[in-house]
Every structure is written in structure tokens, then in C-alpha cells.
Amino acid sequence: xxxxxxxxxxxxxxxAQEISPEGSEATAMALPRAAGDSVYLFAPFLLGSIADMxxxxxxxxxxFAGFCTLMGTAALAVL
Numbered sequence: 639x640x641x642x643x644x645x646x647x648x649x650x651x652x653x654a655q656e657i658s659p660e661g662s663e664a665t666a667m668a669l670p671r672a673a674g675d676s677v678y679l680f681a682p683f684l685l686g687s688i689a690d691m692x693x694x695x696x697x698x699x700x701x702f703a704g705f706c707t708l709m710g711t712a713a714l715a716v717l
Contacts, residue, residue, distance in 0.1 A: 645711050645715075646707065646710055646711045646714060647670075647671075647674065649711075649714045649715070650670040650674075650714065651667055651670050651671070653714065654666040654667065654669060654670050655667055681703060685699035685700075685702065685703055686699060
């Protein structure tokens with residue numbers, strides 16, 4: 639999880655800054671960080687609720703979260 643997040647954070651910030659209009663680079667650098675922080679607030683509750691409703695074995699939600707993070711990192715690497 640940590641390896642994927644550490645690879646994904648700089649690339650999302652650089653991508654946002656690269657596609658931002660002239661003069662709004664600072665805002666573009668702050669938005670991915672704010673979005674990432676909001677994910678840390680909502681993801682544990684969402685994944686826990688899904689695991690409880692589906693009756694999944696313990697730890698499967700962590701696997702799913704890590705898998706999604708790795709897929710996001712791979713998608714950014716391709717871009």
C-alpha cells in the first residue's frame with residue numbers, strides 16, 4: 639500500500655500541474671492532495687461497510703484497497 643501511494647502522489651501532482659492553465663499551477667498542486675486526504679476519511683468506512691455486507695473474510699478489504707491503488711499507479715505510469 640505505502641509503496642503504491644508513494645509512487646502515485648508525485649505523479650498525480652505533476653500531472654495536475656502539467657495540464658493546468660497558465661497562472662493556476664498552485665491550485666492544481668493543492669487539489670490532488672486535498673482529494674487524496676478526503677479518500678483517507680471515507681475509504682475505511684466504505685470498505686468496511688462493503689466487507690461487512692458481503693460477508694468477506696477479514697483483511698480482504700485491505701487487499702482490495704491495495705489492488706486499486708496499484709492499478710491507479712499503473713494507469714498514471716502509462717499516461
